[in-house]
Amino acid sequence: MKIAFTAKGTTMDARMDARFGRTEYFLFYDETTKELEVFDNRAIESEAHGAGPKTAQKLSEFKADVLITGNGPGGNANAVLKSMGIAVYIGAGEMTVQQAYDAYKRDALRKA
Template sequence: MKIALSSQGINLDSPIDPRFGRAAYFLFIDSQSENIEVVDNNLNVNAAHGAGIQTAQTVINKGASVVITGNVGPKAYGVLQKSGVDVITGATGTCRESFRHYKEGRLKSAQGPTSVPHSG
């Protein structure tokens, strides 16, 4: 299974990015091998609009089954849910800590979006 974490940096010791659509990077971790692929989300960080939907599509295209982030808006949440991606929000601390908490079963799936859409 592949897990996507919104990240402010390029390694597991980077802080979780509290923004989904405008996260600086995504770390895609294979839950078995723990191999990591880093994806720069720069195109969506500065997008005038649609960042959440575009980022959700990237996560889906990379084959993630789970996304761990701070917050996610309603449009991105809808796209992820429709594609069967488990969305976990409220993550804080480092990516390493969040990944460990996920493996330990300490993180729960979101029941809906946690932020409002941005205008523009």
């Protein structure tokens, strides 16, 4: 399973980014291989509209199964994620990526 995290940095010790569409980075953790992949999403800041759906498409390109974030995606982005079968978990905005992963494994995050 591949899990995507919205993050403010590029390691498991980075703080989570509560935003989805304009998150600074996505960290993709592959539970099978234990590999961490990073996508720099900062270029989305220049987008006037549609950041959420465009960002949701990135998750599909990286073949994410789960998204863990803070506040959750907006309506349009959420519809895109749902259509792709990506499960969304929210409530990790004040954590590090590692803490968010641990909370997910303990079933302590809310499913959106």
